[in-house]
Amino acid sequence: MLRAHDVLVVGGGNAALCAAIQARRGGASVLVVEAAPKFYRGGNSRHTRNLRCAHDEGNEVLTGPYPEEEFWDDLLRVTGGQTDEALARFTIAQSKELWDFMTGMGVRFQPSLTGSLSLGRTNAFFLGGGRSLMNTLYATAERMGIDIVYEAEVTALDIEDGFFTAATVVHDGRPYRVAARALVAAAGGFESNIEWLKEYWGEAAENFRIRGTPYNRGTLLRMLLDAGVEPVGDPKQCHAVAIDARAPQFDGGIATRLDCIVFGIVVNREAQRFYDEGEDFWPKRYAIWGRLVADQPDQIGYAIIDSRSVDLFMPSIFPPIEGQTISEIAEKLDLDAAALERTVAEFNAAVQPGDFDLAALDGCRTEGLTPPKTNWARRIETPPYHAYPLRPGITFTYLGVRVNARAQILMEGGMPSANMFAAGEIMAGNVLGKGYLAGIGMTIGSVFGRVAGTEAGRHVRN
Incomplete structure (x- = not known):
């Protein structure tokens, strides 16, 4: 399979598969190379739950309309205006087609979760979650005759004057030169590369947890930037949420996220609050908390609630730390008891x-x-009190490659590459300058995956 194809897709998540399917529909022969083993295929997409999409009316899953302008207002608020408005509005407009696109490939949805998530009108939830989504997309790709190779890492790119000719792919310990007439870069960010994170965060990055795949090390991104591709995004900006500090270093997924913050208070190592826990609905503000915790001493925080709030959120897979008094909670968290008691008393x-x-x-x-x-x-004030230790949980990084609305990668100076395209997290920084909106990562990946595949196929035909 590691031979010349019309289109080479690097990556194995939702964006990559959307691109591969679209290119194949356009008549191109397509090869997908995925660095992960087959069991772990899918990148961060296998951990996702839902997709945000604009729509003019509700359906069997979505409880009501979500107009494009409301979507734009939501995005503008969480990014603070740090977004390419033209590409963001393009993404939102194109998201209207995603429901039919996904269901047309056999992806199934379930009624939205109820409670504190407040997503029933705006987000469609995948039945079976991200792994089910990826299994469906892979099955579709295989039926269409798309070639897929796992444990295949791209180690070099042949690019001259912005034109791609071939990639070196290592598989089973052997390097292969794979020529292609178009490249789709969909291999994610660099969040799993702790040494790269430390270039911007310093030693604090050692305390980060990586919620998703350990295979997103930014290898392809680094090669593209070294080849003269124009970068986009602040290297310190990322989708980072507060997760249970007891989570594993990599691949803990959605189950390690903590949604209890809005129901109590969050303190740092000095037992001091440091941010408004009730600033906005959780789907619009939850992704600020990873960065907030990252800025605290030792990159750790502690969420504290009382017994009235225990059943109001989806708990972590790790049990809460319980105590009958605030002093007992402080002792178990190794915090100064008098300081924590004072903080809680002042809050109350x-x-x-x-x-x-x-x-x-x-x-x-x-x-x-x-x-x-x-x-x-x-x-x-109602014991028993519950506490959860928090660490920054990095989902994906926003430093990436700049693209246009045709998903063409832009070279330094703004000239679009004739045959290199990008989709997913590797280019999400065009839309997400900072902040995050629940489900929009999947929106960006699906929209630009479709566009990149379509444009790659068109280039091959021409």
Whole structure:
């Protein structure tokens, strides 16, 4: 299989498969090289749960309309305006086609989860999660005659004046020169490369957990940048959430995420709060917490709730640390007991009366407290108390390659490559300058995967 093809797709996640399928539909012969073993194929996509898409009306899964302009407003808020507006609006407009595209390939969806996620109207949840999604896409690709090779790592690219001719692919310990008429780069970011992360974060990166695949080491990204591709994105920006500190270094996935933050308080090693836990609905703000924890001493935080909130969120796979008193919680967390008791007491004293409502920005807030808590503030006073240790959980990095709306990779100076295209996390920084919106990673990967495959196929035909 490691021979010349019309289109070479590097990567094995959702974006890569969307690209491969589209290129094959255009009549091209397609080879997909995936660095991971077959069992771990799919990159971070196998850990995903849902896809955000604009739509004009609800359906059997989505509970109501999600107009393009509302999607744009949501994205603008979480990125603080750090996005390429033209590409972002293009992504949102194209997302309207994803429901039919996915269901047409046999992908099945389930009713959205209820409760604190607030995603029933905006996001479609994959039945069986990301692994089921990837199994369906791979089955489709195989039926279409797309060649797929696992444990195949690209170690070199032949690129001259922005034109790709071949890649060196190592498989079973042997290097192969694989020529192709078009390249689709869909191999993710560099979040699993701790040494690369340390170039920007320093030793703090040693305390990061990588939520997804250990195979996203940025090898392809580095080669493209070294070949004169124009970079995009701040290397310190990433999709980073607060996860259970007891999670494994790599591949813990969605189960290690903690959704309890809005229901209590979060303190650092000094037992001090450092951010508003109730700033916005969780799907719009949860991805800021990884960076917030990363900026704290020793890159650790502690979420503390009382017994009234235990059943309001999806817990981690790790049990909470329990105590009948705040002092007992402090002792178990190795925090200064007097400092934690003082922080909780000051928080409780600042909580104002209000009607607690998970489904709304309820205005249950603190007064005279810095930082404030602006929604869902309730006194922490009903034992047993529960605590979870937090670490930064990196999903993917935003440093990537710049592209245009045809998914063409741009060389330094802005000239588009004639036959190199990109999709997924390796180019997500074009849309995500900072922040994150639940499900938008899959949106970007699906939209630009389809575009990259279509354009690669068109280049081959021409």
